[in-house]
Amino acid sequence: MRIVLVGPPGAGKGTQAAYLAKNLSIPHISTGDLFRANISQGTDLGKQARAYMDAGQLVPDEVTIGMAKDRMSQSDAVNGFLLDGFPRNVGQAEALDVMLKDEGVELDAVLDLEVPEDEVVKRIAGRRICRNESAHVFHVTYNPPKTEGVCDTCGGELYQRDDDSEETVRTRLEVYHTQTEPIIDYYRAQDLVVTISALGKVTDVTDRAMEALKKSDEG
Secondary structure (H helix, E strand, O other), X not given: OEEEEEOOOOOOHHHHHHHHHHHHOOOXXXXXXXXXXXXXHXXXXXXXXXXXXXXXXXXXXXXXXXXXXXXXXXXXXXXXXXXXXXXXXXXXXXXHHHXXXXXXXXXXXXXXXXOOHHHHHHHHHOEEEEOOOOOOXXXXXXEOOXXXXXXXXXXXXXXXXHHHOHHHHHHHHHHXXXXXXXXXXXXXXXXXXXXXXXXXXXXXXXXXXXXXXXXXXXX
């Protein structure tokens, strides 16, 4: 299957992508991994991305699209893939359509992970990370440490990252609503969107997603 995974920050896309890709025997292709791989390998696209990032600028769509195109052309992605973080806007979605059309293939589904905004803020703003090298992650509600502010594993100090503050999370959500959410309507017009609730246990969400994808494939 060829799947695009969509959802707001805090929806658990990375976790679900890993499980779904394993269950479906297709590669999980994330934007973050694409950037890291191209930059570490010193590819032309990686050098271009690094230059923009070092200058504090957004990496242009054409660079991201180029990385995605190169990755999707690799042998393990011939029979399918799960895209996570790409496309990020309608322009990238249109470029993806052109790429797939050129290859004579098409998307099977766009899986939309739905989470209420207040839950997203609660999930992200509640994270606490150990300052020590282990960087163990806790959550004030869902996985609290035995002693507040102290890592259970190594006794290190737990802290909240700047980009996990409620104000920053709400800003990230606004960017998502403005830039990424419109691709859901774009794909809905193509009858590709499958929306599921991303609330509950990780395994329950995975089961829900697999069942929805199965029905979508049969339909």
